[in-house]
Amino acid sequence: MKDFRVNDVAARANVSVGTVSNVLNRPEMVAIATRERVEAVIAAMNYVPNERARQLRAGTSSMIGFVMLDAGNPFFMDVARGAENAASALGLTVLLGNSDDDASREDSYLEAFELQRVRGVLVSPTRDIGARVRSLRERRIPSILIGRAHSPAAASSVSVDDVAGGLLAAEHLIGLGRTRLSFVAGPLHIRQVTDRLAGAQSAVARSSAATLELFGATSLSIQAGRVIGRQIAGRRPRDRPDAIFAANDLLAIGILEAITLSEVPIRVPDDIAIVGYDDIEYARSAVVPITSIRQPSAEIGATAIRLLLEEASDLSLEPRDVTFQPCLIERASTVQGSA
Template identity: 55%
Template sequence: MGVSMRDVATAASVSVGTVSNVLNSPDKVSPSTVARVQAAIDSLGFVRNDAARQLRAGRSRCVGLVVLDVGNPFFTDIARAAEREAGDHDLTVLLGTSDEDASRESAYVDTFDEQRVFGLMVSPVGDDLGRLDALRRRGTPVVLVDRDATGSPFDSVAVDDIAGGRMAVDHLCGLGRRRIAYVGGPLTLRQVADRRRGAEAAIAAVPGASLEVIETPTLSVLAGRGVGDELQRRRPAERPDAVFCANDLVAMGVLQSFTMMGGSVRVPEDISLIGYDDIDFARSAVVPLSSIRQPTARIGATAVELLLAAASDSPHRHTPSNPVFQPQLVARASTLGAGHQ
């Protein structure tokens, strides 16, 4: 048997209620009594039963966060910022990764629901949000991350990916590139689709420009390397003169393929290359990578702020908030050439 609050109360010669106040509302107890109870806790090795406390309260102090790929530094940075903001409000973030798999996402949502989390932040795989909506209607706050949910009952925080896609291709076309390839996938992912839409809008405004869409199974370095290998097998006249990748991991893979031993493509002389997210590795690549920067710290912190605001309202009276941040072009050597870091 573990040490109970009653054991602590007996050792400190106080009531169980006093021990509870020391643990939860120490300002209600005299400093000398707090010291005596704390000494008994330390001596006995008492560990509070948070699970029981959460059952009584009906909601835990944990927040669930489900991202598409925890191996992507973009989502790691969002999680880190969310942890900092949550910690300022006595909340703990529990992290799960769906690996872009709707069934894994659903399993995490079910698990966090069973744990009675304070709220849930999700970067959804697809457009079927019925399970999340049921959770929201039952009183658990839900915030969509990296997804604009304007016009829906959900709070959300996102970046304008259509603007980001257009920004990337405008940059390439401004450098004189006309045969652009857009690389990423699956194309059903909302972020990938929106960045493609932005790229298509930019191409439509430039006479003589074309856009080739190359779908990848995942947004990974390995998938990008495969595309780079395929482009090198083409005759030079059949290759694009610029590549826009749906994220930096894919772009890093393309760059690895081009620059590995025996690579036949020079960046940016033969093919200009730009990614998306501006992860830390982008600036330290063998050819520093141009990218579209997203404000990850603001995304993570804002998601927690929206969750707290939703938690303070009735789910039937809450008016959702849907901030959309603007991305930023960061141009480096992979498009501008040597001397640009």
């Protein structure tokens, strides 16, 4: 009923604590007979070493923290899964924290990870977290940002070229002959949102006919999308945009739901075409399958782990930025008759 210590095991096996420790950590350097005896005692007592003490002594942890902007968004879970797979192959464990775009929650997770002296931290930041990142760095805890950094040189980052993604989306819509484009933004402190908007703006600027209207959603969620959708459906038909580019798929799903189920249904894509972002699985299963910008989520997670470990073993490394390219997945919300 009590928690045994290495002492107890040593006493019961008639060896010293050092030997027990060796059996656990360097079994090859202990005689076979001794080893088997100690192992038997360990099993009999159901002894489990105390990781906190071990890490205190070793000065190193096998945990990696990941603070997510929105764990409810499948995109981030896919990134997390990629990170987990890469980490567990190396015997490391990824612990997830969900900030829900709340700066204080984000900071409390980062603080908890800092107090724990984890091996490193991945963050998809809600806003500029340069200060905390520097503090972690002083503790020799590297951090990798998922998504482009606000303050450049603070930490390495793994991101997708969101400006290119925005460009892709808007060009696709313009290429389909749409002219009254709109961008549905989430909170503007999120870098991804402003970058995607910038991409869309530059595509529109290149076109002579197209215009871009901006809608501001309160968050990157289905619910917020519904609100915008109802707003659009409430307008007179000639005042509505003929194409919507939503800052992410959750928004797109909410918008789509609201406008197709409104009193006088709007046809998608005939009346309004919709493009989302992230290519989450639900986008494919929506009322009308949603055209979306795909990001290599699992690869992002795996790359982040790789960078993290490189920096953990060489703290003098300069921050690096790895950027992936997004691609467009066409579906029925923009192109009639496609999958």
